Amino acid sequence: MNSYKFIVNPIAGAGKAKSLIPAIRENFRQAGANFDIYQTNAPRDAIEAAEKAAQDGFNVLVAVGGDGTVNEVLNGIAGRKVILATLPGGKGNDFATAVNMPRDIDAACQDLLRAETKDIDLGRVMDRYFINSVGVGFDAAVARRVNDGVKLFKGVSAYVYAFFEILFNYEVVDIEIDLGMGPMKSSPLLVAVGIGQAYGGGMRIVPDAIQDDGLFDVCIFDDMNRLSLIYHFPKVFSGKLKEIRQAGMYQAQEIRLKLSEERPLHMEGEIFMGDQMHFTLQSKAMKVLTGSQSK
Ligand SMILES: [Mg+2]
Structure with missing residues (x-):
C-alpha cells in the first residue's frame, strides 16, 4: 500500500498551496489511505523534509506548491526508490502540466490515489x-x-x-x-x-x-x-x-x-x-x- 507524504509550501501561489490542505485531508481520509501532511517553514526546508520522509518509509512524496517546491522535494529524494508527485499550487506549475495533473484538487487527489507512474529522465547541473x-x-x-x-x-x-x-x-x-x-x-x-x-x-x-x-x-x-x-x-x-x-x-x-x-x-x-x-x-x-x- 502506498504511503503519501505531502510537503506543502504554505507561501506558494500566495497561499494557494496551503488552501488545498482541507481537500487533501478529506479525499485521503475518505479513501482510507496512509498519509501525512507537512508544511515547510523556510527555503530549502522541503529538501530535508522530503529526504526524512523517504527515510521514514513514505514512498510517494507529493510536492504541494509550484515548480520550486517540486525541485526541492526532488533534491531530497533523487536516487531513492520513491515516487515524485505534485499538486499544482504555485506561481509556475510547469512540472504538474508535464505530468498531466489536473488543476481541480479533487480530481488531482483521485489521480494521486490511483498512483499511475512512469520513469522519466533526471537532469543535473550546478550540483543540483x-x-x-x-x-x-x-x-x-x-x-x-x-x-x-x-x-x-x-x-x-x-x-x-x-x-x-x-x-x-x-x-x-x-x-x-x-x-x-x-x-x-x-x-x-x-x-x-x-x-x-x-x-x-x-x-x-x-x-x-x-x-x-x-x-x-x-x-x-x-x-x-x-x-x-x-x-x-x-x-x-x-x-x-x-x-x-x-x-x-x-x-x-x-x-x-x-x-x-x-x-x-x-x-x-x-x-x-x-x-x-x-x-x-x-x-x-x-x-x-x-x-x-x-x-
Ligand atoms: Mg528528452
Whole structure:
C-alpha cells in the first residue's frame, strides 16, 4: 500500500498551496489511505523534509506548491526508490502540466490515489537535480526579477511583466556551447535545456521535448532585435517557437556551457550565478506519478 507524504509550501501561489490542505485531508481520509501532511517553514526546508520522509518509509512524496517546491522535494529524494508527485499550487506549475495533473484538487487527489507512474529522465547541473527545465541567460534574468518580486498589473503575469523590464537591459555574453560534438561559439540571448517542454508558467521553450527519451532538448536562441522579440514572444506560449529563425533546436545527452562572464541560470524557481555549467542526464532515473488531465 502506498504511503503519501505531502510537503506543502504554505507561501506558494500566495497561499494557494496551503488552501488545498482541507481537500487533501478529506479525499485521503475518505479513501482510507496512509498519509501525512507537512508544511515547510523556510527555503530549502522541503529538501530535508522530503529526504526524512523517504527515510521514514513514505514512498510517494507529493510536492504541494509550484515548480520550486517540486525541485526541492526532488533534491531530497533523487536516487531513492520513491515516487515524485505534485499538486499544482504555485506561481509556475510547469512540472504538474508535464505530468498531466489536473488543476481541480479533487480530481488531482483521485489521480494521486490511483498512483499511475512512469520513469522519466533526471537532469543535473550546478550540483543540483532538475526534472523539467533550466534556462541560462536572458530568461534566467527574467526569472530572477520575478523572484525578487514584481508589482503586478491586473491580468499580466509576473513573468510577462519582468520580460519587458529586462528586455532592453540584458547584455548577451559569448558562450562556448558543447552538445557532445565539440564546442561551438555563440552569443545567444538564452540557452534553455528541457526534459519537459515548458517553463515560466507555460512558455513552451522546447516544444518537442519528450521526458523519457534519454535526451535533453535544447533551445539556443540567438540574439535578435528586441522589438522583433516582442512581436515573436507570444509564439513561446502557442508552441510555435520553431517558426522563429533565431530559435535553434537541438538534442544532447550532455551539455557544457562556458560563458565569458557570469550570468544567471534558473532551475525550476531556483537561481544560480555561474560561468561554467555542465549538464548531465540519467535516463529514466526518476519515478513520477502521472495524472489524467489530457493535454
Ligand atoms: Mg528528452
